[in-house]
Amino acid sequence: MQASLSQKSKTRSEAVYDWADERLGLTEVVEIAKHKTVPSHKHSFWYYWGGISLFFFIVQVFTGILLLVYYRAGADAYESVRQITYDIKFGWLVRSAHSWSANLMVVAIFVHMFSVLFMKAYRKPREFGWWSGLILLALTMVFGFSGYLLPMDDLAYFATKVGLEIPASIPIVGDLITNIVRGGQELSEVTIQRFFALHVVILPLVYIPFLAFHLFMVQKHGNAMPPSEEAKPASERRFIRFFPDFFAKDMGMWLIALNVLAILASLYPWQLGTQADPLAPAPAGIHPEWYFMSQFQLLKVFGRWFPGMTGEVLGMAVFSIAGLLLVLIPFIDSDSKSGKRARLATYIGLGLLFGMLLTTIWGYWEV
Amino acid sequence: MLNEEIVKNIIESEEIEEGEGKDLLSRREFFWLGSGAVGAVYLGAIGYPVYQYLSTPAQRSAEAAAVTQTTLDNAANLPKKSAMMFKFGAKPAMLIHQEDGSWSAFNAVCTHLGCTVKYEPEQSRIFCACHGGVYDPVTGANTAGPPPKPLTKFNVEVKDASIIISKV
Numbered sequence: 001m002q003a004s005l006s007q008k009s010k011t012r013s014e015a016v017y018d019w020a021d022e023r024l025g026l027t028e029v030v031e032i033a034k035h036k037t038v039p040s041h042k043h044s045f046w047y048y049w050g051g052i053s054l055f056f057f058i059v060q061v062f063t064g065i066l067l068l069v070y071y072r073a074g075a076d077a078y079e080s081v082r083q084i085t086y087d088i089k090f091g092w093l094v095r096s097a098h099s100w101s102a103n104l105m106v107v108a109i110f111v112h113m114f115s116v117l118f119m120k121a122y123r124k125p126r127e128f129g130w131w132s133g134l135i136l137l138a139l140t141m142v143f144g145f146s147g148y149l150l151p152m153d154d155l156a157y158f159a160t161k162v163g164l165e166i167p168a169s170i171p172i173v174g175d176l177i178t179n180i181v182r183g184g185q186e187l188s189e190v191t192i193q194r195f196f197a198l199h200v201v202i203l204p205l206v207y208i209p210f211l212a213f214h215l216f217m218v219q220k221h222g223n224a225m226p227p228s229e230e231a232k233p234a235s236e237r238r239f240i241r242f243f244p245d246f247f248a249k250d251m252g253m254w255l256i257a258l259n260v261l262a263i264l265a266s267l268y269p270w271q272l273g274t275q276a277d278p279l280a281p282a283p284a285g286i287h288p289e290w291y292f293m294s295q296f297q298l299l300k301v302f303g304r305w306f307p308g309m310t311g312e313v314l315g316m317a318v319f320s321i322a323g324l325l326l327v328l329i330p331f332i333d334s335d336s337k338s339g340k341r342a343r344l345a346t347y348i349g350l351g352l353l354f355g356m357l358l359t360t361i362w363g364y365w366e367v
Numbered sequence: 368m369l370n371e372e373i374v375k376n377i378i379e380s381e382e383i384e385e386g387e388g389k390d391l392l393s394r395r396e397f398f399w400l401g402s403g404a405v406g407a408v409y410l411g412a413i414g415y416p417v418y419q420y421l422s423t424p425a426q427r428s429a430e431a432a433a434v435t436q437t438t439l440d441n442a443a444n445l446p447k448k449s450a451m452m453f454k455f456g457a458k459p460a461m462l463i464h465q466e467d468g469s470w471s472a473f474n475a476v477c478t479h480l481g482c483t484v485k486y487e488p489e490q491s492r493i494f495c496a497c498h499g500g501v502y503d504p505v506t507g508a509n510t511a512g513p514p515p516k517p518l519t520k521f522n523v524e525v526k527d528a529s530i531i532i533s534k535v
Contacts, residue, residue, distance in 0.1 A: 066417065066420060066421075069420075069421065087423075088420060088423045089416075089419040089420055089422075089423045089426075090416035090417075090419050090420045091420060091423075093416055093420075094416070094417075094420055258409075262412075
């Protein structure tokens with residue numbers, strides 16, 4: 001009796017599957033998942049960081065929508081964030097998770113980018129994956145910058161004020177662009193309103209297609225093997241199945257990421273300062289978010305060494321060149337096609353990494 | 368593939384509940400049972416704060432609706448043959464100073480479909496513009512149109528310049 005009932009439910013679920021399969025082509029997807037493999041070697045750990053970045057992005061979408069329920073842009077911005085933080089039940093946690101996850105997402109993306117760079121995964125045919133990744137990194141930083149202002153407390157206000165010095169130092173058009181972005185010569189409710197529109201409408205609208213393209217590229221070309229693996233004969237290379245083996249590990253990483261986020265967000269809740277006052281003096285040691293510190297410090301020291309426009313132009317030039325090197329690296333690196341390590345690309349990567357670390361630490365040292 | 372596994376699992380666990388076959392869980396069953404339990408804990412740990420977060424205003428308005436009395440400062444100055452609107456808890460309410468000097472107060476929500484009603488002194492009636500419901504301005508009785516019930520009446524107590532409204 002029991003057996004025949006189970007038999008019946010099985011055929012019913014099979015029938016539902018067949019019905020959906022005919023219309024959606026599920027079997028094709030299952031076939032792809034069955035045959036997809038991921039290289040397994042001593043550097044495999046770095047394969048998870050793109051997925052971790054994606055996880056934090058999903059958290060951002062989820063917590064961002066929750067914040068949107070109570071957040072009010074414009075003159076009421078600070079008051080609404082105060083309510084979220086102190087009045088609404090668990091509002092502090094939602095806001096804290098959003099802020100922490102934003103920072104962790106930037107960390108994960110940087111780790112992902114440098115691991116891709118050092119594993120030379122930008123090489124043919126993956127150039128477009130690399131470039132779309134760079135665009136996503138840039139958009140993520142604009143996400144962070146625009147979101148940082150929205151609570152409109154003193155830190156947000158002054159950090160945005162000094163952060164806007166970066167676009168303002170673009171030669172000739174810098175001031176014009178900055179005034180348009182800011183909606184005037186001073187930070188005001190107008191700025192919050194447009195940063196809000198940027199943060200919750202324009203950026204997601206631009207970000208998601210690039211993200212979809214980026215993921216499509218990963219799916220199309222699969223995970224890249226580092227040159228050290230390519231140098232091995234095919235018989236010595238090892239692979240694991242994407243599904244369920246790699247997928248399960250990926251989900252394990254997401255679980256770790258979730259736990260780290262939960263611990264940080266609940267034990268170190270994101271603080272809300274006092275309401276921004278344009279007439280109040282800036283608190284000591286004001287600086288932009290850590291992921292802008294490198295650029296900020298470059299501008300600062302070049303301004304010190306070469307007073308006036310020259311310093312700004314030189315500072316801008318240095319990180320434009322850094323950005324350009326990242327964009328052009330698939331063309332610079334032509335040696336490793338044969339499986340040889342591309343020394344130049346490695347040196348450029350190391351130079352960028354240590355340059356960024358050094359200027360960031362230097363920046364915090366001077367704060 | 369996953370589908371089949373789940374279905375198979377369900378079948379296997381059903382068998383165990385029935386006491387047929389093995390006494391102990393298989394590794395696979397233990398894994399899925401454990402994952403399911405852990406997943407449920409995580410879902411609860413995320414779901415509970417989210418529910419509380421989203422329902423805070425609903426809880427607050429339920430608390431506000433629980434009031435039984437409210438004081439309207441200086442409302443005794445209201446001219447005769449006129450009305451003022453106020454909030455009783457979370458809902459709109461209406462205080463009418465009658466021509467003969469007496470007072471009435473009602474819940475100002477139409478008993479038909481919930482529109483806010485209006486006092487019309489010229490026609491001595493309370494009127495709902497949505498579907499033409501008419502109430503008596505002294506008793507709150509539904510006198511014409513679709514309303515099925517009279518307006519809820521409140522007690523009115525004049526104390527110096529203030530007026531205290533309370534539930535009957």
